[in-house]
Amino acid sequence: MKLDIDYVRAQFDQLADDPEFTFASNAGGSYVCNQANQVLEHYNHHTRVQPYSRFSPSAEAGHAMDRAHAGWAEALNIRPSELTIGPSTSINTYVMAQAIGDIWKPGDEIIVTNQDHEANSGVWRRKALEKGVTIRQWEVEPDTGLLNIESLFPLLRDNTRWVFFTHCSNVIGAVNPVAAIVKTIKTASNACVFNDAVAYAPHHIADLKALGVDGYAFSLYKVFGPHQGMLYVNKDIRGDLTSQAHYFNSGNPAKDFGPAGPQHAQIAGCAGVLDYFDELHQHHFGASDKKRGAKMEDIHQLMVQHENQLAAPLLEFLHHHADVRLLGKSHTNDNDRAPTIAFQPLKQSAKSVAHKLQDEKIGTEHGNFYAHRLVSDLGMDPDDGVVRLSLVHYNNQDEVNRILKALDSALN
Incomplete structure (x- = not known):
C-alpha cells in the first residue's frame, strides 16, 4: 500500500x-493540519474561558484539553500522569534541568553529545557546571556526524547519572537506534536516559515504553499542530526529581514539570493532530479497533x-x-x-x-x-x-x- x-x-x-x-x-x-485548526477555531470561538469550572463553556474547555492530554498519552503508550504539555521543547528541557539537576552532586557524571540541538545539550551542561558534576561528551564521527555506539561504552561509569542524546539529528538526519542504545546504557550503568525527538516525531510517533527511555521530548508545531512541547517523564523516577510547581501544587503530575499556566486553546488544538492521524489511518486501512x-x-x-x-x-x-x-x-x-x-x-x-x-x-x-x-x-x-x-x-x-x-x- x-x-x-x-x-x-x-x-x-x-x-x-x-x-x-x-x-x-x-x-x-x-x-498545521486542518483538523488542528478546526479545534483551535472552535475553542477560541466558543470556549475561550478559564477551563475546568462547572458552567458549560468552562467544562467544555477542560474536556477539550483533557481529550488532547489523554489522546497523546495513548499514542505514546504512556500514562496520562507521565505527560506534560508545555510551551516548547526548549522550555521543557530547561524546566527539567532544574528538576533533575537539583539532586546532582560533585562526583556525579552526565553524558551529552555534540550531535544534539542545543535544547538537549546546553541546559544539562549549564546545570552540571553549577553543581560540580563531570560532563562527558559522546562525540560524533568527525567525517559523518554519526554517533557510534561503541564509543559510548568507555564513557559509562558507576557514577553516570544521566545520558542525553537525540532520537534524530535535525541537521544530518541520522535516526539513532534508541532502544539499543538505552539497553547498552542500562546494562553498563544505573543511568537514566533522556531523548530529544523533535526531529524524529514528524516522521514517527514512537512507543516510549518500547524505547525504554526515562524522559522524552518533542515539539508539536513540527508535527502538524500548535506551538506546544510534549514531555514524558517516567513515573518510576518522578519521585526522585524536584517539583518545579508552586509549593501548593507540588505532587500534582500535571503541574510538577509545567510550572507556567497552560496555554488552553493550544493544548486543546493538540487533539486535532490525533484526529488527523485517525482519519489518515481510516482512509488507508478502513475502520479499525486497533489501539x-x-x-x-x-x-x-x-x-x-x-x-x-x-x-x-x-x-x-x-x-x-x-x-x-x-x-x-x-x-x-x-x-x-x-x-x-x-x-x-x-x-x-x-x-x-x-x-x-x-x-x-x-x-x-x-x-x-x-x-x-x-x-x-x-x-x-x-x-x-x-x-x-x-x-x-x-x-x-x-x-x-x-x-x-x-x-x-x-x-x-
Missing part, C-alpha cells in the same frame, strides 16, 4: 496557497516509504555533486535516515545557495539550526552553516523535481 498523497495534501489548506511554492523547511516548523499506538505504527510505515522515495533523488544528486559536501548518509536503504538533508556548498556560501533557492520559490534556510556544536565540530562556520532541505509526508514528487532543478541552477 502507498500513501495517498492527494488525500494527505487536501488536509493542509496552506499547501494550496501558492502551487508554485515548495516548502522544504519543515524541520523548523511544519504546516492508537498500533495505528501510529501503520501510519509510520506509509510515511517512511513515501519519504524515502522523496529523499532518494535529492541524496543521489547531492552525493555525486563535486561542489557539495553532503552530511549524513547518502541513502535511505536502512530506514535510519529522515528526509532532513543538509549540505555544505564548497565553492560558495551556504547563505548564497539558500538565497538562490529561495529566489526559485523553494522554502529553505541556511545556518546551524541550533546544532551549533555539531556544525562547528564538523569543520564548518556555524554562522553560515549548511543549507537544509527538510521534507515530510505531505511533500510530493513534483516538489522534489522543482528542488532538483533549483539545486542544479544554484550550484552550477
Whole structure:
C-alpha cells in the first residue's frame, strides 16, 4: 500500500496557497493540519474561558484539553500522569534541568553529545557546571556526524547519572537506534536516559515504553499542530526529581514539570493532530479497533516509504555533486535516515545557495539550526552553516523535481 498523497495534501489548506511554492523547511516548523485548526477555531470561538469550572463553556474547555492530554498519552503508550504539555521543547528541557539537576552532586557524571540541538545539550551542561558534576561528551564521527555506539561504552561509569542524546539529528538526519542504545546504557550503568525527538516525531510517533527511555521530548508545531512541547517523564523516577510547581501544587503530575499556566486553546488544538492521524489511518486501512499506538505504527510505515522515495533523488544528486559536501548518509536503504538533508556548498556560501533557492520559490534556510556544536565540530562556520532541505509526508514528487532543478541552477 502507498500513501495517498492527494488525500494527505487536501488536509493542509496552506499547501494550496501558492502551487508554485515548495516548502522544504519543515524541520523548523511544519504546516498545521486542518483538523488542528478546526479545534483551535472552535475553542477560541466558543470556549475561550478559564477551563475546568462547572458552567458549560468552562467544562467544555477542560474536556477539550483533557481529550488532547489523554489522546497523546495513548499514542505514546504512556500514562496520562507521565505527560506534560508545555510551551516548547526548549522550555521543557530547561524546566527539567532544574528538576533533575537539583539532586546532582560533585562526583556525579552526565553524558551529552555534540550531535544534539542545543535544547538537549546546553541546559544539562549549564546545570552540571553549577553543581560540580563531570560532563562527558559522546562525540560524533568527525567525517559523518554519526554517533557510534561503541564509543559510548568507555564513557559509562558507576557514577553516570544521566545520558542525553537525540532520537534524530535535525541537521544530518541520522535516526539513532534508541532502544539499543538505552539497553547498552542500562546494562553498563544505573543511568537514566533522556531523548530529544523533535526531529524524529514528524516522521514517527514512537512507543516510549518500547524505547525504554526515562524522559522524552518533542515539539508539536513540527508535527502538524500548535506551538506546544510534549514531555514524558517516567513515573518510576518522578519521585526522585524536584517539583518545579508552586509549593501548593507540588505532587500534582500535571503541574510538577509545567510550572507556567497552560496555554488552553493550544493544548486543546493538540487533539486535532490525533484526529488527523485517525482519519489518515481510516482512509488507508478502513475502520479499525486497533489501539492508537498500533495505528501510529501503520501510519509510520506509509510515511517512511513515501519519504524515502522523496529523499532518494535529492541524496543521489547531492552525493555525486563535486561542489557539495553532503552530511549524513547518502541513502535511505536502512530506514535510519529522515528526509532532513543538509549540505555544505564548497565553492560558495551556504547563505548564497539558500538565497538562490529561495529566489526559485523553494522554502529553505541556511545556518546551524541550533546544532551549533555539531556544525562547528564538523569543520564548518556555524554562522553560515549548511543549507537544509527538510521534507515530510505531505511533500510530493513534483516538489522534489522543482528542488532538483533549483539545486542544479544554484550550484552550477
